[in-house]
Amino acid sequence: MILDAEPDIEIVAEASDGLEAVEQAGLYTVDVALMDIRMPNLDGIEATRRIVERSPSTHVLMLTTFDLDQYVYEALRAGASGFLLKDVPPEQLVGGIRVVAGGEALLAPSITRRVIEEFSRRPPPSEGPPAQVSELTARELEVLRLVARGKSNAEIAKELFLGETTVKTHVARILQKLHVRDRVQAVVLAYESGLVQPGLTA
Numbered sequence: 001m002i003l004d005a006e007p008d009i010e011i012v013a014e015a016s017d018g019l020e021a022v023e024q025a026g027l028y029t030v031d032v033a034l035m036d037i038r039m040p041n042l043d044g045i046e047a048t049r050r051i052v053e054r055s056p057s058t059h060v061l062m063l064t065t066f067d068l069d070q071y072v073y074e075a076l077r078a079g080a081s082g083f084l085l086k087d088v089p090p091e092q093l094v095g096g097i098r099v100v101a102g103g104e105a106l107l108a109p110s111i112t113r114r115v116i117e118e119f120s121r122r123p124p125p126s127e128g129p130p131a132q133v134s135e136l137t138a139r140e141l142e143v144l145r146l147v148a149r150g151k152s153n154a155e156i157a158k159e160l161f162l163g164e165t166t167v168k169t170h171v172a173r174i175l176q177k178l179h180v181r182d183r184v185q186a187v188v189l190a191y192e193s194g195l196v197q198p199g200l201t202a
Helices: 018-027 044-054 072-078 090-101 109-120 131-135 138-148 153-160 164-178 183-192
Strands: 032-036 059-064 082-085
Touching (some): 018 032, 032 044, 032 090, 044 059, 044 072, 059 090, 082 090, 138 153, 138 183, 164 183
Parallel strands (some): 032 059
């Protein structure tokens, strides 16, 4: 009902479980899939993984009941572009869908902290950063580290004394060089590769 009231949003399909979600996503061109983490038959994490593999242009926005959901990190690794709590106000739900549809990641500070906490419990990687990290310029590395700390483009621009458009350009180049689909995947890669160390975050 909330989304039907928005003139720029069209609901093309609904699904009652993960298997049906994967099936429906294959039948339609889907810009954004709203996915529940906990579903019968196939959970939202595996459904997200299958949808993203089949259709990389589909952005998945996870809905969860609990801000402390233990599956947050796995969902991000599966390719989710963002998270929202199910009890968010309608305007935040609609806004979140538009953000993700525009190719941005929707990662609340509490979710970013969760990812950081997850990595702080893991041993540092022995293999080091992936080869494509070496393609990043010093400025791009600086921007990536701030993205991994959960900073928005506006916050990064202010901290580095850059224009917001310049920051957007840097982020776009970072995603291209790292071969990742959005900011969330860049954050995961930055921590998994040891490029950003937990404990050094703001």
